[in-house]
Amino acid sequence: MDIYTTLKSLNIELPPVSTPAAAYVPFVQTGNLVFLSGHIAKKDGKPWVGQFGKNIFTEEGKRAARAVAVDLLGTLHAAVGDLNRVKRIVKLMSLVNSIPEFTEQHLVTNGASELISQLFGEKGAHARSAFGVAQIPMGACVEIEMIVEME
Secondary structure (H helix, E strand, C coil): CCHHHHHHHHHCCCCCCCCCCCCCCCCCEEEEEEEEEEEEECCCCCECCEEECEEEEEHHHHHHHHHHHHHHHHHHHHHHCHHHHEEEEEEEEEEEECCCCCHHHHHHHHHHHHHEEEEEEECCCCCEEEEECCCHHEECEEEEEEEEEEE
């Protein structure tokens, strides 16, 4: 199935690539692998600020992680020109801004993983890490990076 048809059926419009906030590039391709830099969660075009266990909780976090996945796909589309060429989503790494007692980083990150799996099926089954961290740039609640293999 065409990935763009699936995106349209889910009412997902891919955003343009965001300008990096520091000294890095949004993606690097080497061979058939594309490494996407970390993307922070955004809400209404601004950093989606919060710390899990303090002022944001798992269900809202899943929505934030899903929003990050959409941004990552926008960058991937800009990098490769056609998401139908994705051979495999290799890995996601998720940083979840959390208080020490919060232990549901893996559930927050499911917001991104579930969308990737829904869009890419078997090609979207990926390895993953989800870490709790003390802070993320601009106070964002979630940051995710992705590695993709292209055909």
